[in-house]
Amino acid sequence: MTLDAQILDEIAARLDNDEPLTIGTMFRSPGIRVRNKIVAFLGHDDRLIVKLPRERAVALIAQGAADEVTMGTRTMREWIAVPAGADDEATLATWVPLAQEALEYVVSLADADEA
Numbered sequence: 001m002t003l004d005a006q007i008l009d010e011i012a013a014r015l016d017n018d019e020p021l022t023i024g025t026m027f028r029s030p031g032i033r034v035r036n037k038i039v040a041f042l043g044h045d046d047r048l049i050v051k052l053p054r055e056r057a058v059a060l061i062a063q064g065a066a067d068e069v070t071m072g073t074r075t076m077r078e079w080i081a082v083p084a085g086a087d088d089e090a091t092l093a094t095w096v097p098l099a100q101e102a103l104e105y106v107v108s109l110a111d112a113d114e115a
Helices: 005-014 054-062 088-114
Strands: 021-026 029-034 037-043 047-051 067-071 074-083
Touching (some): 005 021, 005 029, 047 088, 054 074, 074 088
Antiparallel strands (some): 021 029, 029 037, 047 074, 067 074
């Protein structure tokens, strides 16, 4: 498996979700959306970029498990970049749970917007 849209297809297939997910291009990279909101996308240097609550993002960065995401000169508060593992299964073992967290978070934000 290469770190392209194919790995996102595998991640999406493993996510527990009742809503349809879309795999498409985001910021010139393949990514996953739900309700037209970005959940995760592939960044440069074989990293998965996910949206998580700020506290969770800060904790993962402090643990050394992720890096902050900067776009231009702006650090994105709820976005983190998580490196790939040593092989595909190690990568999926790390990325799928984080993508699941991101999915649940993005859906919760969308629910709040609709309320």
